[in-house]
Amino acid sequence: MILSEIRDYLQTHKRAALKDMANRFHTEPDALRGMLNKWIAKGRVEKLPQGTPCSGCTQCDPGDIEIYVWKETPRVQ
Template sequence: MMLMEIRAYLKLHGSANILDLSNHFRVSPDALRGMLQHWIAKGEVVRHDFSGSCGDCHSSGHCSGCGTAASFEVYEWHEVVRRAV
């Protein structure tokens, strides 16, 4: 199941950007975002959006469209420690 493969990949690597995940799994970024949302909802993955971090943004704060914004969309494994009740 792809969800478990994504989980294993992120646990192994700690984090990955959306383009690396897309290339590794041969799935579109949009499809991956939907699957990653499953792990985000469970609190086990955190999405970091560093768009605009390439330094080419205009002073108005608008992206100049350098095309690298997707590579700054990073997903990090954040394992939740569950306590026995």
């Protein structure tokens, strides 16, 4: 998996839980965190605060969910 695949996934889904991305890319969450941290450092991805619900289904413990959001760049006029 490469950084552009993560970018494309987050751009399409707008926000995603780490667990969902790990399943999608068949990779360990720790490895995925490292790649997401590169996007965070570039200012393109934001990790939401712990306990943020993913979609409102309430089946998961919010304390165990890590959600990442792709940050759109503002358009220059």
